[in-house]
Amino acid sequence: MVNYKEAGVNIEEGYKAVSLMKEYAARTAGSSVLNTLGSFAAMIELPQGYKNPVLVTGTDGVGTKLDIAFRMKKYDTVGIDCVAMCVNDILCHGAKPLFFLDYLACGKLEAEVAASMVKGVSEGCSQCGASLVGGETAEMPGFYRDGEYDIAGFAVGIVDKDEIIDGSSIKEGDALIGIASTGFHSNGYSLIRKVFTDLEEDFQGKSIGEHLLTPTKIYVNTILKLMDKFEIKGMAHITGGGFIENIPRMLPRGVTAVINKSSYPVPDIYQKFTDEGVLEKELYNTFNMGIGFVICVEDSIKEKVIEELILLGERAYNIGCISSGGEGICLK
Missing domain, CATH: 3.90.650.10 (PurM-like C-terminal domain)
Incomplete structure (x- = not known):
């Protein structure tokens, strides 16, 4: 009889990874986060003080820099990269980051490695004041080689409509x-x-x-x-x-x-x-x-x-x- 573990997906390792990740996500939770990691979806209350709030979004990954992390067996810094690539982009329009979600994919899940990457995501969120509110960890045997991971993220920020920076006023001499x-x-x-x-x-x-x-x-x-x-x-x-x-x-x-x-x-x-x-x-x-x-x-x-x-x-x-x-x- 074939089961899910023999097919290459270790559910217990996944539970372990999520348990480790929850700690890092909890460190970033702001007052606008209404529920905890593990729900089917994250609920975020828009902060007060905005007259006409506009949500600004961005998504990105880390790319082949991950290969250096695999070879060096150091995984936490690429999580910071993932956050930075997204929040620096939405910042270009004057947006303050509100929350962040990550996507982690691998061939064979190792809970400590995955958690180390999410630890970096947590650190990146802490640096910019965003809450890590959720994500997805996908174990896909045969699709990724063992020991390889991919990570991407999605950030949402906020700015008042009257304060959006779009470059329209740039002129000669600036x-x-x-x-x-x-x-x-x-x-x-x-x-x-x-x-x-x-x-x-x-x-x-x-x-x-x-x-x-x-x-x-x-x-x-x-x-x-x-x-x-x-x-x-x-x-x-x-x-x-x-x-x-x-x-x-x-x-x-x-x-x-x-x-x-x-x-x-x-x-x-x-x-x-x-x-x-x-x-x-x-x-x-x-x-x-x-x-x-x-x-x-x-x-x-x-x-x-x-x-x-x-x-x-x-x-x-x-x-x-x-x-x-x-x-x-x-x-x-």
Whole structure:
């Protein structure tokens, strides 16, 4: 007689995983969460104080960065990445994250590994003030190889309709301010894995593997504080597609983002790609190049904004400006 366990799905391991995950989810529960993990659906009460609330949503995954986590046998940081990729995106429209759900899939479930990944999700939610309210853990033998996992997430945030940031007021002469990244974040890892084949290789006192697993920076708290003091016209999260694809996403028609490449220090680790023959244009079309988030403000306040970002613990630079005519981005 064939049973579910012999078919490759261990229900008991699943129960164990959920038990471990509940603890991490409970750490993030805010006052607007009306029920606990384990119900068929999460119930969230909209917070008070919004005149005309708009829900802002985003979903993303971690991609092939997961391969580094498998090889290093370190699973918690990719959970932070999963949250960061979603909440940084909805932040671009001025939204404060409310709650988050994750999706975890594998070939053979190991409760401790799955829980470690969700621990990272919990940490990411704590960093941005979101509640981890649910998710799905799917064990799919024969579909994923044993030891391999995939993780994706879904974030919901809120913003008053009158305070949505959509880039429509951006004009010629406005300044572009870049906020430093914490590494490669979660993009370009298919190319990274071709260039960095030895994860034990030392680079500036740490192994390459440690550098590559540095989690994506979550910019939520910094930007929400900045929004309380200054008018931000547009924002871009530098993810897949790098500078070239992401900065133009915040611009209205008829203007160009002019980026001064020498305006900030590009991390030394990118030299490895140049040494391997990767063209500069491809670098700026793949990676964040040391800048994980870009904001657009009036030129007259750029120095004050940078000063405030530094006070908030960020490394920030005036990386360019907006010019009239054309569309997209100009790197010089």
